[in-house]
Amino acid sequence: MPRLLLLLPAAGYANADFRAAAGKLGVDIVACADYCHQLAPGWGLPPLMSVPFDRPDIALPQVLAALTQPVDAVLAVDDHGQALAARLRAALGLPGNPPDAVATLTDKLRFRELQAALGLPCPAFAVVSADAPDLTALPAFPVVVKARRLNASRGVIRADDAAGLAQALRRVQRIQARAQRERAPLLIERFIPGVEAALDGVLRDGALSVLAVFDKPDPLEGPFFEETLFITPSRLPAATQAAFAASVEQICVAAGVTDGVIHAEARVNDDGVWLLEIAPRGIGGLCGRVLTATLGMSSAEIVLRHALGQPLPPSGPGAAAGVMMIPIPAAGIFRGIDGVDTARALPGITDVEITAQPGQLVAPPPEGAGYLGFVFSRAATPEAAEVALRAAHAALTVDIQPCIEP
Numbered sequence: 001m002p003r004l005l006l007l008l009p010a011a012g013y014a015n016a017d018f019r020a021a022a023g024k025l026g027v028d029i030v031a032c033a034d035y036c037h038q039l040a041p042g043w044g045l046p047p048l049m050s051v052p053f054d055r056p057d058i059a060l061p062q063v064l065a066a067l068t069q070p071v072d073a074v075l076a077v078d079d080h081g082q083a084l085a086a087r088l089r090a091a092l093g094l095p096g097n098p099p100d101a102v103a104t105l106t107d108k109l110r111f112r113e114l115q116a117a118l119g120l121p122c123p124a125f126a127v128v129s130a131d132a133p134d135l136t137a138l139p140a141f142p143v144v145v146k147a148r149r150l151n152a153s154r155g156v157i158r159a160d161d162a163a164g165l166a167q168a169l170r171r172v173q174r175i176q177a178r179a180q181r182e183r184a185p186l187l188i189e190r191f192i193p194g195v196e197a198a199l200d201g202v203l204r205d206g207a208l209s210v211l212a213v214f215d216k217p218d219p220l221e222g223p224f225f226e227e228t229l230f231i232t233p234s235r236l237p238a239a240t241q242a243a244f245a246a247s248v249e250q251i252c253v254a255a256g257v258t259d260g261v262i263h264a265e266a267r268v269n270d271d272g273v274w275l276l277e278i279a280p281r282g283i284g285g286l287c288g289r290v291l292t293a294t295l296g297m298s299s300a301e302i303v304l305r306h307a308l309g310q311p312l313p314p315s316g317p318g319a320a321a322g323v324m325m326i327p328i329p330a331a332g333i334f335r336g337i338d339g340v341d342t343a344r345a346l347p348g349i350t351d352v353e354i355t356a357q358p359g360q361l362v363a364p365p366p367e368g369a370g371y372l373g374f375v376f377s378r379a380a381t382p383e384a385a386e387v388a389l390r391a392a393h394a395a396l397t398v399d400i401q402p403c404i405e406p
Helices: 015-025 056-066 079-092 099-106 108-118 162-180 238-255 287-295 299-307 340-344 382-394
Strands: 003-008 028-034 049-051 073-076 125-128 143-147 156-159 186-190 195-204 207-216 229-232 260-269 272-279 320-325 332-338 349-354 373-379 397-402
Touching (some): 015 299, 073 079, 073 299, 099 238, 108 186, 143 162, 229 287, 287 373, 320 382, 340 382, 349 382
Parallel strands (some): 028 049
Antiparallel strands (some): 125 186, 143 186, 260 272, 320 373, 332 397, 349 373
């Protein structure tokens, strides 16, 4: 039986999906938990160890000392463990992308610098100190302020003028300091107009096979950028989708990321495809379940199959499908959602899963990085899949007790 070391965030959405996929494939999982999180009841796997994912220098020797048997692969479920997973693979002599290559994709500044060097469409950008920012040479407004190594729209704020920029810088600095315990430089880049799309694919020796291209039909204009809908197959022109895939492959190879599942985000306008970021993992949250409708297996199973050299499903769209990440309307204490059974019974809806727990503190971006749950649809066309999701969301009533300002 193949053995796989899996770096799992204690509260990760996709943990159950990876456990299910491992059971289906007959994979023995050695679980490693991030000690920065409190293990939740029902986490599902007793961890062999608990280490700080965000401190690879400390975590690496701890994991190596705890491993008593060889493993065939090392994977991280989400962004938080990618750097540690890459260093573990290198230390254990296992195949995979080098640590520096992973760092290039997961650092927004390094990613932009590589784009510019390759001549790919890239917004004007600047990096500023978190302590004493020099604002004399910035892109023209509107701009977007970004924490360099956060994900899921956390620490990303649009500013349309100097006053808004000053506020955004202070707020992103606070978010980054809380999340990463550091005051790292921030990225400021010109806002890119257009529609957003996403791509999931698999790299083998630098060649990209596209698993799905997703439309994100809700406008993402700021000042914050909370994602909601993902619909596949994309309704973008075939030439645009091909250009998207070609850009993803080019920059991944240039970064040194040539193997594994990737998730890419882009803006599309009359000037072309503008890559926003690429993560060396599958689509986040529970969104990977959408691929079950289109390819016959979830993203988690695809990730495990690829890591273990097992066959993958053929590329290309099957049924139309979509997912809505149920947005958080306000910061506060989550008390519940009414209308779930009604939403689940609507035509085209295949499931509604509420992942937030009553009593849990929740917040939308730019401070928050989570969702209240996920709604899934399947239909004959992407338009019908989108309509079903919007109807299901309209049937839900969210109860959040607002936080009391000090």
